[in-house]
Amino acid sequence: MLEQQLFNALSLGCVYALFALGFTLVFGVLGVVNLSQGAVFMVGAYAALTAITKMSFPLWAAILFAFAFSGLVGVLIDRLVLKPLRARDAPHLIPMIATIGLAIAINSLVQGLFGAENQRFPSEVLPQDSLQIAGVSVTVLELGIILVSFLLMTVLMLTLKKTQLGRALRAIAESPKAARLLGINVDGLFLLTSFVAAGLGGISGVLIGLYSNALFPLMGQPMLHKGIAVIILGGMGDIRGAMLAGLFLGFAEVLSVAYIGSDMRDAVAFGLLFLVLLVRPKGLFGSVQERKV
């Protein structure tokens, strides 16, 4: 029983980690708390749904489509809203408010187009099989979620750590101005970051949509709240921290549902966050900086 729970926790935690990854990437590189990330997550789920039901894509192609589509939404958001604010050097609360407005607009646009009621993926596209691994019955769907998440996370980590592109991104995270002086194409990388981050958000939307098999226009909001908790737990802008904290939240949630009660589920993230911040003001994995005079 416990093994079963742990496995569920792993698949849920993977999706949280994936979502938080996109979220923290935007914060790290662009320096923006992008509160429209939850809406982009939902857009990804609906894009995959449309690709499957209207264009009869197979599941894998629908996931790719969702990545590309939500990535494009992310690019649009950056070009139309965040870039002008960046150019003006607006204080960082301002882009936050702008992305709140965007989230409201996107959420209700999708509600207008698809209706407020729950939608489902058609059952024939969902893999139904399950395997027995070490006495635990594992659905192929969950296994797929875990594999896709780990694959994406590994690719991203390697890119950031080992490649020229990754070094450039880390330089921008340190200081966009200095990076520009070094000849790094800062604008291009901002664009790329927006695309990838939103794409990751979109994919995690599809995965959660598959996991819970319920799509609704506000499905991104609880995810956004959890994402915020996760990236703070992980230390703002810290990629590895966000991943670990995402997995951690998955376990904390599933175990609290199993042992405390299901009505606590959505409060676990914030309860944890509140407690952790009291003890470690910069998050679980963040390093504490001395205050400079």
Add this chain to the structure above:
Amino acid sequence: MLDYLDNFWSIYSNLVLSLGTASLLALSIYLTLSCGMLAMANAAFMGIGAYTSSILTMNYGWPFPAAIAAGMAAPALVAFIIGKPTLRLSGVYLAMATLAFGEVVRLIIIRAEGLTGGALGLNGIPQLTQWWHVLLAVVLVLAFLARLRRSKIGRAFEAIKEDETAAGLMGIDVNGQKMLAFALGAAIAGLAGVLNAHLTFFIGPQEYGFDRGVEILTMTILGGINSLFGPVIGAFIITLLPELLRSFKDYRAVANGLILVLIVLFMPKGLWNPQWMRKVLGLRKKGVTP
């Protein structure tokens, strides 16, 4: 004419009065922002005020003024208790810790079913709030804040906002002043909660969650925090926009969200920006950017 007014009032009185409570909320977060703290627990403080006072008037038959006082004191007390550990956080971390605290409060409200009605909320709160209560509350809070701005405390807040370390070196009790701003803001939010609860006669835990917290911040930032009028104007816009956009029907919230984005894009200092207004109204020069 009187008939017309009567009619107008019977339809819109709730809307007009919620302009008042929204203004109070915007002013409550303005107070902490003016001390340089991005604290977002105001929705929770509003909830604490609303629940405390409603339980007192419904179950214990307290008179309204006493319930108001209790509804302001309770959140201030809670602010004092959680302020000790949380106020040493800064920036986004403070924002998130206070938002997280709000979720914790919501959870406690849901869990304490016997007292608060749990997830179903409290029903049948006596409608004790009169229109002039709201007006008076807004005027008093505005007057109080205007006085505070010009006092020694207000200047200390300003100094802390500009540079905490420097303020400390000048002999300002930084932690004490921050605590004061936090607790005062909580009391104002509690007042808004009391008035609102005794107006709508129903309250539920969902009203004081994450979204409300974000909405309160949005009002204040949108209006601008350089003057007391900013938050009030922001509160008016955020409350009235959905009503004004009724003709968009299903896509009302789309327009609402986009207008928010446009305001932020084109009025970076908030709506209440005397410089900009002067430029538009009088001394308009083409091609000159400030």
